[in-house]
Amino acid sequence: MRLARLLVAFALVGLVALPACDDDDFCRPGTPCDCSGGDECYLNCEGTGCNESCHDLNRCGGICGDVCSFNCHNMDECSTYCGDACNASCHDTVACGIICGADCDYRCNNASRCGATVGPGSTVTCRGLSSCEVTCTGSCTVDCEGVGRCQVWCGATDDTPTDCTNGTSCGC
């Protein structure tokens, strides 16, 4: 009887605790979110004003909203996916890629390949690359220097890219 009473009491207390869902997104606007070392890392930050970075790993991706910054370096593959007015850079990397909204500023330095799809009013700066290939979905400026092949497409359906290889600043 005593044992039964104890077990019932314990079970009742235990019912207080019920499992809940887990949502583990930790990068938040206004708080630097950094990742380094290891194999890969994909950072996700929702909202405006995120600050993400990653370095010294094999693959990394930064996803953020408007007015965010993302910096990555020293890796094989780095990708950026951000909203409007984002500020991103990628250097000392094999491949850099970005898709961003309007008015974004992307710098790609000292890498093998750089590919970008940027929104209206954006600026892409490429330095010291084998190739820099940019698709602009509106007006844009592309500045290439020390790039083996620099090409700009004005729109996703543009079949005739503008060649910006010779250190000229061009765009759409």
Add this chain to the structure above:
Amino acid sequence: MPPALLRLAAALAALVALALVSKSASAQYIRQEGKHEHYSVELEPHFVFGWNDPPGVGSGDGLGVGLRATFEIAKYGFIKKLNDSVGIGVGTDLVFYDGSGHGPRGTCVQSTTVRGGIPVCIRAEDSGDDDTTYLWIPIVMQWNFWLHKRWSVFGEPGLAVRLDDLEDFGLSPVIFFAGGRFHLSYNATLTLRLSVPYAPFGPYASFGGSFMF
């Protein structure tokens, strides 16, 4: 042997020593059913140490503070002719984990490619900085063994509700603590507790005082 195991071994050794102290006197005391002082509630503020990854998204070593309230619900425990008792313990621990640098790194669940065939991840899950703060709410049955008027030990099976990084609810459905008290007086003790909530889910130890009312 890794430092974490050494610390665990040292703590366990201390517990064993604690349990074996004054063996003959203990043998008398432990056999006197209900011999210990009755109390309604034991309040135990303590420091918390975690030396490995906690369950959930956190990682690294932990340091924090907590409070445990244990209500004695049976002065006479499960075993007849033994000085044991049973309580229900509910507590809260606020623990800061410093992150291992290899914590929540996120996974890319959707990607596309841009010019040059370069992949761009457009949707990721479970990402972020790996410094975390946890709020633990352990709920346990405390089974006490009153070895000596100065010493007692206990085991605490139960569960723990967690607020991982003070944001996401989690549940550790099976936890177990083992601990011991040195009784400074009839109602004040020093208490050491080791856990297995937390191992295999992540180790934990607490040290503090307690006051019985």
